[in-house]
Amino acid sequence: VTKGSAGQITSALGEAKQAAIEFSTQYTASAAQIIDAQFQIATAGVALEEQVAATQGAFKLAIATQGTFAQSTQLLGSLLNTFGKAAEFSYLEPAKKVEAITDKLSLAVQRFQVTLPVLSESLKFVIGPASTLGLKFGEVTAALGVLNTAGFRGSLAGTALSNMFNKLDRAVNKLNLDPSKLPTLTVTLRTWHPSWKRLRGAYRV
Numbered sequence: 001v002t003k004g005s006a007g008q009i010t011s012a013l014g015e016a017k018q019a020a021i022e023f024s025t026q027y028t029a030s031a032a033q034i035i036d037a038q039f040q041i042a043t044a045g046v047a048l049e050e051q052v053a054a055t056q057g058a059f060k061l062a063i064a065t066q067g068t069f070a071q072s073t074q075l076l077g078s079l080l081n082t083f084g085k086a087a088e089f090s091y092l093e094p095a096k097k098v099e100a101i102t103d104k105l106s107l108a109v110q111r112f113q114v115t116l117p118v119l120s121e122s123l124k125f126v127i128g129p130a131s132t133l134g135l136k137f138g139e140v141t142a143a144l145g146v147l148n149t150a151g152f153r154g155s156l157a158g159t160a161l162s163n164m165f166n167k168l169d170r171a172v173n174k175l176n177l178d179p180s181k182l183p184t185l186t187v188t189l190r191t192w193h194p195s196w197k198r199l200r201g202a203y204r205v
Contacts, residue, residue: 033069034056038051041077044078044080044081045081047094050080052094054077054080054094055073057076057102058073065105066115066116067117074120075105075123076101080098082127083101083130105119107138107141111142111145112148113145114145114149118154119144121158122144122161125161125162126162130161133165133168135165140161147161
């Protein structure tokens with residue numbers, strides 16, 4: 001939800017409306033659609049200064065991946081509240097942060113046998129545990145892309161990866177390990193799934 005003083009909120013809403021109108025003149029979405037998406041982004045809890053960039057990024061993501069504006073808006077709102085706050089992206093200014101996240105989503109869709117809706121379904125199961133473990137977003141999307149390509153579609157890929165993350169998290173806590181010293185997700189998956197080595201070579205993960 002948009003937070004701030006009454007003056008800040010009024011000003012932000014005015015700027016958002018103007019940005020929606022300007023954006024609609026450059027792209028095929030209507031101002032009403034963009035304002036609707038901005039409302040969804042705001043209610044997802046995305047920071048005020050990121051809302052306009054997130055909305056515009058969601059629309060561009062939908063075009064790049066042949067998904068829908070509604071799907072990309074919902075997904076990006078969730079990602080900005082989790083991975084977007086991690087060290088990998090937190091130092092970036094809003095437009096660059098949105099671009100970095102959407103670029104990784106687009107790359108996964110382009111490189112693997114997965115659509116944005118299917119990738120989004122997979123991500124639902126891993127966003128929480130993956131961000132808790134401090135895993136890099138690009139590694140997570142690549143892992144889900146490989147699993148989907150191997151036949152673990154949508155929720156199956158998400159569940160499989162989530163189960164692995166949860167076991168890893170329990171081991172870290174039980175043994176008092178430093179998560180930053182753990183093997184990368186790529187190395188972990190290489191030993192966990194027999195298809196990984198073959199697919200990793202084919203897709204250069």
